[in-house]
Amino acid sequence: MIFGKEKEPVILKENSTAEEQLIALMELSVMAKGKVKEDIEQEIRNIKAGIAGEENIIFELKNSHIPMYILRDIYIEYEDYKAQIDFIVVTKKLTFIIECKNLYGNIEIDNKGGFTRITEFDGKKKREGIYSPITQNERHIALLRKRNRDMMNPVSRVLAKLTGYNFDDYHKAVVVIANPKTVVNDKFATKDVKDKVIRADQLIEYINAANAKSKAVVSNDREMEDFAKMFIDMNKTNPTDYVKKYRDQVEATCPECGGELVLRSGKFGEFYGCSNYPQCKYTRNKPKE
Numbered sequence: 001m002i003f004g005k006e007k008e009p010v011i012l013k014e015n016s017t018a019e020e021q022l023i024a025l026m027e028l029s030v031m032a033k034g035k036v037k038e039d040i041e042q043e044i045r046n047i048k049a050g051i052a053g054e055e056n057i058i059f060e061l062k063n064s065h066i067p068m069y070i071l072r073d074i075y076i077e078y079e080d081y082k083a084q085i086d087f088i089v090v091t092k093k094l095t096f097i098i099e100c101k102n103l104y105g106n107i108e109i110d111n112k113g114g115f116t117r118i119t120e121f122d123g124k125k126k127r128e129g130i131y132s133p134i135t136q137n138e139r140h141i142a143l144l145r146k147r148n149r150d151m152m153n154p155v156s157r158v159l160a161k162l163t164g165y166n167f168d169d170y171h172k173a174v175v176v177i178a179n180p181k182t183v184v185n186d187k188f189a190t191k192d193v194k195d196k197v198i199r200a201d202q203l204i205e206y207i208n209a210a211n212a213k214s215k216a217v218v219s220n221d222r223e224m225e226d227f228a229k230m231f232i233d234m235n236k237t238n239p240t241d242y243v244k245k246y247r248d249q250v251e252a253t254c255p256e257c258g259g260e261l262v263l264r265s266g267k268f269g270e271f272y273g274c275s276n277y278p279q280c281k282y283t284r285n286k287p288k289e
């Protein structure tokens with residue numbers, strides 16, 4: 001390039017609420033006992049895997065040498081819709097909505113687009129249906145599409161019509177399988193579904209190919225940056241308290257033996273006592289309302 005060097009990827013937002021969840025769960029697990037502790041530890045493993053998967057994706061994007069703005073973990077609320085988007089990648093042509101899956105085990109996609117996770121433990125195979133990340137992505141895109149349409153004023157509506165602007169020509173949703181060990185069996189999946197699921201090491205190739213095929217108008221640097229910043233402005237703190245469920249369970253278990261705490265009444269009023277009484281004599285005052 002004569003007029004300046006080609007812009008490298010820019011990470012506009014790298015933090016994720018998963019990291020906060022992880023810290024909160026690790027604190028809880030210290031106090032937890034028994035089954036709740038096991039559940040929390042499983043959840044910690046899942047979150048850690050999710051974070052590792054996302055870091056895989058950031059690594060690929062950072063080293064792509066494609067001018068792009070990278071946004072991680074964007075939460076958008078619009079009317080009654082909510083979207084927790086793992087990655088939004090703004091390039092000169094297309095904007096990519098990325099759902100990252102880092103699962104333990106293998107994945108099977110059926111002819112209806114259903115996802116099944118297969119894990120093996122002690123030689124026993126376990127199959128469980130999982131919420132389709134493609135559907136998840138479609139919901140995210142639907143929210144953005146609706147918001148985009150509602151935000152248009154009469155002038156931009158006319159302009160869109162004149163230039164033939166179509167939201168779907170500028171946005172592409174893709175599911176990225178981040179764990180290199182995961183085997184994806186998609187032999188029964190339709191081509192349409194197959195095209196929407198890729199592996200992390202195919203992401204850059206995918207972005208390049210999609211942009212090459214796209215008829216979208218090329219943005220300049222300033223437009224790209226403004227567009228990416230618009231998503232930052234849309235981003236809110238996700239109000240879902242993912243840790244609450246576990247916190248409540250920990251509070252309802254005896255910190256000494258892991259038994260269930262039950263409400264009892266004594267001569268000084270109500271209190272919580274361990275269900276393993278008389279073996280366990282733990283008690284806790286009932287909080288005043």
Ligand SMILES: [Zn+2]
Pocket residue numbers: 254255256257258259274275276280281282
């Ligand atoms: Zn107890």
